Structure formats: structure tokens, C-alpha cells
Amino acid sequence: MTNEPTEPDDAFEDLLAYLRESRGFDFGGYKRSSLLRRIQHRMSQVGITSHQAYLDLLQVDPQEFTALFNTILINVTSFFRDTDAWDRLRTEVVPALLAERSPGDPLRIWSTGCSTGQEPYSLAMLLADELGIDNYLKQVKIYATDVDDEALAQARQASYGDSDLAGVPDEQRAAYFEQRGDRLVFRPDLRRTVIFGRNDLVQDAPISRVDLLLCRNTLMYFNAETQQRVLNRFHFALVPRGVLFLGRAEMLLGRSRLFEPVDLKQRIFRRLAHRSTPIGRTGSEPAEPSGLPDRLHEQAFAASPIAQLVVGVDDNLVLLSDQAATLFGLSRRDLGRPIRELEVSYQPLSLRSHLDQVVAERKPIRISEVEYNRPGGVAHWFEVHLNPVVDGTELLGISVVFHDVSTTRALRLEVDRVNRQLETTNAELQSTNEELETTNEELQSTVEELETTNEELQSTNEELETMNEELQSTNDELQIINEAVRERSTELNDVNDFLEAVMTAFTSGVIVVDTELQVLAWNAAAQELWGVRRDEAEGRHLLNLDVGLPSEVLRPLLRSALAPAGTPREARIDSVNRRGRSITVRLLCSALLGPDGGQRGVLLVMETVAPGN
Known part of the structure; x- marks a missing residue:
């Protein structure tokens, strides 16, 4: 069950003051x-019942500001919201605006409370059409x-x-939006004509x-007084x-003296020519004729653009x-x-000391380069003049x-920046010219070197042609040699096959070793006798093979056979076969x-x- 809001209390006003001072949001006009x-x-939503407790939460949790502002500033918007009003704008209001202006005249539009952008983009599509x-x-x-x-x-x-684009006709969706993944993005060239910025209608x-x-x-x-102030600004x-x-x-403007209705039903109005009332006046208070000079003086002072x-x-x-x-x-x-009670007494500069100086000396004072950072990050620079008013x-x-x-000031800073940039550019240009002269000399030298190299390459090319002919002759000779090698290889293969057949035909085990006792040949009968395969034996030292031939018997036999006048030797050896x-x-x-x-x-x-x- 929802409770009715209680009456505002002092804690509530303290809360509003804190929002104004800490975040620049003045909700006093709401x-x-x-x-x-x-x-x-x-x-x-956060389970707090008192304004003072909620103020304490804001002071310790800056993230809560976002949730609060989203609750207060309800961002409800859509493309071409209220179709009848937009149709009237398209068919009568915009054509009339354009007809009152020369072809090519700039057209400036202001969309306040634009939220997430559907309204200004709707305007862009309407005007582009x-x-x-x-x-x-x-x-x-x-x-x-x-x-x-x-x-x-x-x-x-x-x-x-x-x-989001439910209210956009298909032809406009195709003409003004591009598909990017699962999103539709407004055309970049038209997007650049829409300038977004923060602006508080009450303060800025x-x-x-x-x-x-x-x-x-x-x-x-907004309340009635704030509405009138905003309307004065609109005027x-x-x-x-x-x-x-x-x-x-919005129903208030039907009685406003600042605007006349074009279409009251669709809430479209045109600006009247006379000046708006000063801040604080509602525009509905009658003025006494006897006070005309004072009122004129007050209005003229209020209307000053300074x-x-x-x-x-x-x-x-x-x-x-x-x-x-x-x-x-x-x-x-x-x-x-009292001026000392107002924020303007200490920002953008301390006025009180300067006011005291003017009172004491009765002389004007000018203060230059006074910076004022407005809420929202907008910086202004002022030259402040304090003049005594005397009678x-x-x-x-x-x-x-x-x-x-x-x-x-911005122009002056820009000129200074451009001048510095020009000085830097001139120095760079001078340096570049010197580098170009050096480069031209190096290029000339390089061209001469290239001509010499070209002559050398020409000579080398002739030598290569001669060498190519020699290589061709050598290649022919190599082909002949290669053919002879192939024939010899065939013969060797035949010999090897023959030797392999001979070795296989022996029923006795046959082993051939070189002078270093490395096994060169090992026939099938030797494999059958000792259980060592040919690929296991060939290339290894005979005495290192684990077979049934004792080395103390083999070594003298082999030494005798390898002697210069070596003669065949025979021996009987008792051994163990592979089984x-x-x-x-x-x-x-x-x-x-x-x-x-x-x-x-x-x-x-x-x-x-x-x-x-």
C-alpha cells in the first residue's frame, strides 16, 4: 500500500539545498x-523513511545521485511522439517557417529536455525530408x-x-538508420548536425x-513562478x-502574453514581439501608470544584455x-x-573587499581575467568593473x-596558439629546406653511383652470359656422367643382389668384419645360429655382440688373420646357440x-x- 506524501519539512529543504550545492541541480522551481x-x-526503494537519513545516504554514496535524478527526471520519450502534433508541424509549421526565410538561410532548432535523443532525431528526419x-x-x-x-x-x-523505432515509418527507417549488429544507428552525417549539451532551464x-x-x-x-521565468527565457x-x-x-500558455497560439490543440505557439517581464514578475500583475518612469528604468536595467x-x-x-x-x-x-549572504559575493571573485575599496577610495576598479565555472562544466571569463554611483x-x-x-579571451589564446604554431612551423620549414638541399646533393651523388653501378652490372651481365654457356656445356657433361653413374649403380645393384643371394645360400654362418672388427656382413645362417638379426649386428664391433663366441677364443684368431702374413685359422668352440x-x-x-x-x-x-x- 502506497502512503501519501507528507508535507515538506526542514529536512526536506536541507536535502534540496544539498542537491543544489553539491551537484548544481536546483529543484526549487519544481x-x-x-x-x-x-x-x-x-x-x-532504498528502505529509508526520513529525509535526514536519505541526505546522509547521499553524502556517503555518490552513486545514489544517479538513481534519484532518474526518478525525479522521468525520461519518457519516443520518435514522433503525438503523431497528430508532428503531422501539423510537418505540413504547416515548418513550411511556413521556411517561407518566411530566404533560401539558404540557416535554421536553428532547440530541443529542451531531449532525454535519450528521439525528439531531436525526429526533427532531423522531418527537416531532411x-x-x-x-x-x-x-x-x-x-x-x-x-x-x-x-x-x-x-x-x-x-x-x-x-x-525504439516503432514510431518511425519504414521509408524513414531505411533512409536515416544503418544496421550495426542488432542495433540501428542514426546516419553519421545527419548526426553531426545535432549538438548535445547539458542545460538547466531554470539556472542556465x-x-x-x-x-x-x-x-x-x-x-x-515546475511551479507557476518558475514556468513564467522559463517562458521569459524562451521568449x-x-x-x-x-x-x-x-x-x-502544458496548459499555461493559453493565457500567456508572450506567445500567440498557432494551434492550441497541438500546443504550437508563435513568439509575440514585445519584451518579456523581468525575473520574479509573473506577467499577470497590473502596473500603476504613475510608476511608469520607475518601471521603465527597472525594465531597461533588467533588459540589459550585460x-x-x-x-x-x-x-x-x-x-x-x-x-x-x-x-x-x-x-x-x-x-x-545583504550582498554577503549571496553566493555572488564570493564567486566568481571576492566582491566584498573590492566593494570596500570603492567605498573608501571613491574610484572605479577593474579586475581582469576572472574565471567562473558554472554548474555543468561551462567556464566563463569576465572583466569586472566596479564603479561608484554618486550624486x-x-x-x-x-x-x-x-x-x-x-x-x-578564447580568440586571443587561439591567436597566440596559432602564432606559436606558425613559429614552430617556420622553424620546421627552414629545417626542411636545409634537409631538402642536403637530400638533393645526396640524390645527385646517388644518381652518379647508380650510373657507375649500371655499367658494372652491364659488364657482369656479359660475364654471366659467358658463364651460362660454360655451365650449359658442363651440364651436358654431367648428364653423360650421370648416365654412366646410373649404369654403374645398376651393375652394383646386380652385384649386391648376387652377393646377397650367395650369402643367403650358405648353410654355414658367415660373418665379415673390417680391420677395426666392425661387422660388415651377417648372413641368415648366422642369425639362425646366434639369434641376432642382421640389422642389429651390422655396424657394431664383433666382440661387443652378445653371441655364443667367447672373445678370448675369437681375439687371437682375428689378430692372426689380420697379421701381414695372416693365414687361415680353424678352431672348435663349445658354445650355446640361440635356443x-x-x-x-x-x-x-x-x-x-x-x-x-x-x-x-x-x-x-x-x-x-x-x-x-
Whole structure:
């Protein structure tokens, strides 16, 4: 069960003051009942019942600010929301705006409370259809603002799901969106014409020279006084006959003296020519004719495009221009308050010491290069003039004028930067010229070297041609030799096959070793006799083989056969064959001589004999 919101208390006002001071959000102009209900809704979500306890939570958990602002600033939006209103805008309002302007004139649009971007992108599609892509890119700038940084970050991505584009006709979806994975992204060239930024309608200065201003279902969150202040800013922002497009929930403008209805049902209005009332006036209060000069003076001072304050000799704020009120977050309610109690007394600079100096010396003071960082990260630079206001010899007060020199300072800094860049570029250019001269000399030398190298290459080429002919002749000779080698290889294969057949035909075991006693041949009968395969024996030292021939018997026989005048030797050896049976082996050991009579190795022939033979 939902509890009704209680009445605001001091702790609630402290909570609002903390939001204003710590995050730059001033909810003082919002309807108290709606604001209280939404804050208490968020408090119930985190299980907190008192405003003081919730204030304590905000002080220790910065992440809670995001959830709270998302609850207060309900971001409900869609493409072409309220189709009938957008149809009227497309068929009558936009064509009329264009007809009142020369071809090619720039068109400036301001979409306030843009949330996640559907509204400004809807405008972009509507105007691109009306003007054509090329003219749209040349003429249109759309400024889209909101106080919700998270929503602005999403809007800058220009990426939406299929469900988000439910209100976009198929032909516009095909023309203005690109498929990227499972998302649809607004065309990059048109996206660059939409400029997103943070702007608080209550505190920040409005965008100026706007032809069409959209503020749909945003004013309803403000109380009557704040609504009128915002409307005054809208009146200032719009060009003569500029169009204001509101949401269906906004009913106040039907009685406003600032705008005339174009289509009251669809909440479309046109700016009236006269100046808006100053901040703090509702625009509905009657004025007495006898006060006309004072009112004219007050209105003229308020209408000054320069931020200006007048402080009385009693240190109270006496006069306030609209520009100063917008810039420093002041209102008509601050008139008559001591300047020391106002934030403007210590930022963007400490005014009190300068005011005391003007009172003491009765001389103007000028302070240059005064920086003021507004909420939202917008930096302004001022030149502040403090002038005594005197009547004869009597000091009536001090005028404090804030001349915005941000543009001039930015230009000066840019000129300084460009000059430094030019100096650096000139030095680099001089260095480059010197390097080019050196490079040209090196290039000339390289060309001469290349000519010499070319001559050498030509000579080398001739030598290579001669060498190629010699290689061709050598190749022919090698082919002849190769053919002879193939014939000899065939003969050797035949001899080897013959020898293999001979060795296999022996029923006696035959072993051939070289002069180092390395096994060269091992026939099948030897394998059958000793159980050692040919591939296991060949290439190994005979005396290292584990066979039934004792080395003490073999070694003298082999040494005798390898002697210069070696003669065949025969021996009978009692041994064990591969099957583990005792046998008697007759071993014939003879020298293996080469064609030249030189010692080549030893031939061992082994056969088993019956005992006693």
C-alpha cells in the first residue's frame, strides 16, 4: 500500500539545498507535491523513511545521485511522439517557417529536455525530408539539451533497438538508420548536425536566435513562478515569429502574453514581439501608470544584455539585470538582501573587499581575467568593473558590471596558439629546406653511383652470359656422367643382389668384419645360429655382440688373420646357440684381401658339428 506524501519539512529543504550545492541541480522551481512524491518514492526503494537519513545516504554514496535524478527526471520519450502534433508541424509549421526565410538561410532548432535523443532525431528526419539532404546539411543546426548526463550520453550514441523505432515509418527507417549488429544507428552525417549539451532551464542561460523551440511535457514539473521565468527565457531565445512547440500536458500558455497560439490543440505557439517581464514578475500583475518612469528604468536595467548588479551603501542588493540573475542563479527575491549572504559575493571573485575599496577610495576598479565555472562544466571569463554611483558628493551605491570576455579571451589564446604554431612551423620549414638541399646533393651523388653501378652490372651481365654457356656445356657433361653413374649403380645393384643371394645360400654362418672388427656382413645362417638379426649386428664391433663366441677364443684368431702374413685359422668352440642348447662350432677364420693384396678385413665361417667329429 502506497502512503501519501507528507508535507515538506526542514529536512526536506536541507536535502534540496544539498542537491543544489553539491551537484548544481536546483529543484526549487519544481512543484513541491510532485517533487516530494518522487523523492519519497526513491526513499522507499532504498528502505529509508526520513529525509535526514536519505541526505546522509547521499553524502556517503555518490552513486545514489544517479538513481534519484532518474526518478525525479522521468525520461519518457519516443520518435514522433503525438503523431497528430508532428503531422501539423510537418505540413504547416515548418513550411511556413521556411517561407518566411530566404533560401539558404540557416535554421536553428532547440530541443529542451531531449532525454535519450528521439525528439531531436525526429526533427532531423522531418527537416531532411522537407529540405533535402544537401540543403539540410548546409542550413540546419539542432541544439539538444537536458539535465540528465546519463540520458545525454545515450543520445550521443544515436543507437536504438527495433522496439525504439516503432514510431518511425519504414521509408524513414531505411533512409536515416544503418544496421550495426542488432542495433540501428542514426546516419553519421545527419548526426553531426545535432549538438548535445547539458542545460538547466531554470539556472542556465538560454540558447539564442532560435527559429523553432521544443519543450514538450517539461514545464508541467515546475511551479507557476518558475514556468513564467522559463517562458521569459524562451521568449528571449526565439527570433521574431519563432515557433514554440509544447507537449499536451502544458496548459499555461493559453493565457500567456508572450506567445500567440498557432494551434492550441497541438500546443504550437508563435513568439509575440514585445519584451518579456523581468525575473520574479509573473506577467499577470497590473502596473500603476504613475510608476511608469520607475518601471521603465527597472525594465531597461533588467533588459540589459550585460550582467550587472547595483549594491547600496548599506551593502544590500538594489538592482539586478536578467543576465546577472540567469548567470549567477539570483532572483528578484534576492533584492534587498545583504550582498554577503549571496553566493555572488564570493564567486566568481571576492566582491566584498573590492566593494570596500570603492567605498573608501571613491574610484572605479577593474579586475581582469576572472574565471567562473558554472554548474555543468561551462567556464566563463569576465572583466569586472566596479564603479561608484554618486550624486554630487554623496555615494549612493556601487555598480558591478561583469563583461563576458570569454570569446575575446578564447580568440586571443587561439591567436597566440596559432602564432606559436606558425613559429614552430617556420622553424620546421627552414629545417626542411636545409634537409631538402642536403637530400638533393645526396640524390645527385646517388644518381652518379647508380650510373657507375649500371655499367658494372652491364659488364657482369656479359660475364654471366659467358658463364651460362660454360655451365650449359658442363651440364651436358654431367648428364653423360650421370648416365654412366646410373649404369654403374645398376651393375652394383646386380652385384649386391648376387652377393646377397650367395650369402643367403650358405648353410654355414658367415660373418665379415673390417680391420677395426666392425661387422660388415651377417648372413641368415648366422642369425639362425646366434639369434641376432642382421640389422642389429651390422655396424657394431664383433666382440661387443652378445653371441655364443667367447672373445678370448675369437681375439687371437682375428689378430692372426689380420697379421701381414695372416693365414687361415680353424678352431672348435663349445658354445650355446640361440635356443639355449650346447653346441660345438667349427670356426674358420681367414683374411679378406683387396685386389691390391691389402688387408680389408676378416671372413668368419661357422658351422655346427656333432660332438666327436
